[in-house]
Amino acid sequence: MATDREVLRDLWDGKLPVCFVLNDEEVCDLQTPEAFYLMVPRLSYFPLVWDKVRKHFIKHVHADHHDMEMWLDYNGTPLKWHYPIGLLFDLYAYDTQLPWTLTVHFEKFPENILLHCGSREVVESHFMSTLKEADALKHKGQVMNTMQKRDHNQLWLGLQNDKFDQFWSVNKKLMDTSSTDGEFKHIPFRIYCSDEGPFIQKLVKPFTEDSQPKLLQNLIEEIFPDTCKQVCVITHGIELSLDVPLQWMSEHMSYPDNFLHLCIVSNTS
């Protein structure tokens, strides 16, 4: 079970300053509206924090577009709302100066790139599905299946309302390894390379066949058997040491959806 509580708390408290600006072409006033600034939790999702942004900009766009779905881009890359905010930043903007400037759109929804998100319920169902998938990898889904509906709600409400204790009082059950000899069956992780493309997800056990704990280095070697170059792995804005044990990482550095979201950047040094 997760024991290094300070780590959990520090990651939970991670926030990013974001500067939202309306796409020039969509401004229907004579004057460009002022930018809108927000501190957003890294672990959250944009649709959970952008109500105020929408309210701020909607009066400056043409009335025909008032019912349109809002979406964001960074430097021309549309941002997937179903990725956690911290992951999007690490993936596309890791070396950018803060605040992180994002462009707000109401028109020309990029159907081929983004999923639609009509309401918070869509985010909730995505989040709960991802949690179930992670539990299927860790405990064959047994923990999520034996939880009551109110536990599921508590996970969601804890994340939505930024309540660390509420979330972790239930999430600790998902991180529990006391009945499985201190290890998960498999480590839920997704690896993202900065050059677009889909993420990589595979079955990786936390221990080797002779019961040695696997390290991040071992994971990288399993996923990229042919690369010999050094890679730099980033999550939560932190460059990870390659000798971190996978089991510890999974318990302490997973996002609330219980997946490790790891970004690979090629090492230039």
Add this chain to the structure above:
Amino acid sequence: MATETEDTAPTKPAENKCEEADEPGSPTDKEKQLSRKSKSNITLFFHATGNTPILKKRKMIVEATRKIAYVSSFLRRYLRLTAAESLFLYINQAFSPSLDQTIENLFECFGTDGVLNVHYSTSQAWG
């Protein structure tokens, strides 16, 4: 889950080799059964859940790089669902994969006996 994004409505369903198929083996010891090298084509088995009609052709071979959205839009056309009707897909009888998840990732993690079992339903089945 009625929304679809990538790979919408391919116009040539004949490309998907569909065959009659028997019930696939029971899901045990998936790791031993999985081939270690990545495959370029992956076999899907469809299982109807709830009141959803059973497909005559239950097997589909699909490129590994395709996304779940592709399978979803294929099934929607095959079942002749209208835009207003929902279609839920489930892996492991447990969770709905994200529409932009690749078939390859799902097969790597949840494939059994060389196939990926996909349950489908027009009503919500597993939360």
